[in-house]
Amino acid sequence: MAHVAEWKKEEVKDLKELINGYEVVGIANLSDIPARQLQKMRQNLRDKATIRMSKKTLISLALDDSNNKKDNINILSNHMDGQPALIFTDMNPFKLFKILEDSKTAAPAKAGAVPSEDIVVPKGDTGFPPGPILGELQQIGIPAKIDKGKIVVQKDQVVVKAGEEVSAKVAGILTRLDIQPMEVGIDLKAAYENETVYTADLLTIDEEQTLSDIQRAFAQAFNLSVNAVIFTKESMPAIIQNAATKSLNLAFNASVLTSKTTEMLLSKAYSQMLAVAAEASGKDSDAVDEELLEKLASTATSAPEAEEKKEEKPDEEEEEEEQEEDAAAGLGALFG
Incomplete structure (x- = not known):
């Protein structure tokens, strides 16, 4: 039986203790990182994560021996490239990946380097x-x-x-x-959390696109809850406003007298009365009494004045009216 150096046993033991002592374990590649920059990165991560470099065989042994306590963690062995290192932390893998990516700095190209972009x-x-x-x-x-x-x-x-x-x-x-x-920076290849291994392609998130997707999903969920009358803290005001608008329209069209519809219905009846009177007077002047004729005359006189005032209205007021109409149209489309 081959003799195993004592320091190797101690190294595997230390790695196992670290693996079992943290919620998240990552495997990273530290190749081509100058010692000074690596030291600085370690200092920046001091209160957030622990980095431990070791030999590939010893890392694999530690991961395999830890698999009985953390299922699937030995899969991290498949992602060892270059100069491997284990990263131990309690922050979620996505946050760890972002911190490591943000800490990368520009560096000159060395002979033999392989760039990921032109x-x-x-x-x-x-x-x-x-x-x-x-x-x-x-x-x-x-x-x-x-x-x-x-x-x-x-x-x-x-x-x-x-x-x-x-x-x-x-x-x-x-x-x-x-x-x-x-x-130049710490290249996180994969991270383990709760029996799941997340590779770098899964950890890469477009923050702007993600935020846009969440906002769109919220808007769609809001519209669905309003139209399906599903009560939530966000949808209740819109549902109540929608119901109030529909009930007012129903009461008005059905001529139901309420504190809100009475004045509207009286105005509508008055306008209809004048319309009937105008049509009747056009056919027979004796069909309408003098009082109605005076009202028709005053209505005919006030109409051009109102039209003239509308034409003289400043541009700013016209723009405000257009904005209000656009807003009303938008609400109508939203609330049905």
């Missing part, structure tokens, strides 16, 4: 005077020329495509141009 040298003045660098730029495919005593890139140029390795020549030129196309 590396582009932008069009414009490089700031360099004429010299050997012009030929170096042209050698790696960058369209450059001398213009007004400066070396100028004529158009945006992709020098490394996503997924391809950065050559030593390209890395050197990018550094001289002060282009930092890479990101």
Whole structure:
């Protein structure tokens, strides 16, 4: 039986204690992170999470031995890339992922690095005077020329495509141009919580899109609850307003006298009376008494005056009326 070094046993024991002592366990890749930046990231996470680097075999052993207490946690072994490290925290995996992503910083491209996106040298003045660098730029495919005593890139140029390795020549030129196309930071590959492993693609959330989706879902749920008369704290005012409007319309159209409809119905009856009187007087002037004729005459006189006042109304008042009509139309569409 092969001898196992004592320090390895202690390391696996320590890792198991950490795994079982936290709600969330993440597996991360710490490759290509300068020691100074890694130290700073550790300090920033000191009160939020604990990072523990170790050998892949020891991490796998600790995860396998912890699987009896935390089902499926050994799946994290499938996501070990580069220089693996375990991250222990009690915050939810999505918040952990966001904090780690926000802490990433721009970095120069090193020879052999593989970018996740195209590396582009932008069009414009490089700031360099004429010299050997012009030929170096042209050698790696960058369209450059001398213009007004400066070396100028004529158009945006992709020098490394996503997924391809950065050559030593390209890395050197990018550094001289002060282009930092890479990101340095803790790359969270997966996180475990409550028997579920969340991979990085699931942890990546578009906050603006998510907020927009929630707002749209709320509006749809609100409309549904109003139209289906489902009482909630949010829908009750709209349902009551809708019911009040419909009951008022019903009472008015059915000529039911209430404190709110009486004045409206009297006004309607008066208008109908004048209309009948006007039609009758047109056929036979003796069919309408003098009192009604006077009322018809005063109505005919006041109508042009009202029309004239309406035409003279300032533009601001007309705009307010249009806004009120638009608002009423919007409410009508919302409440049926």
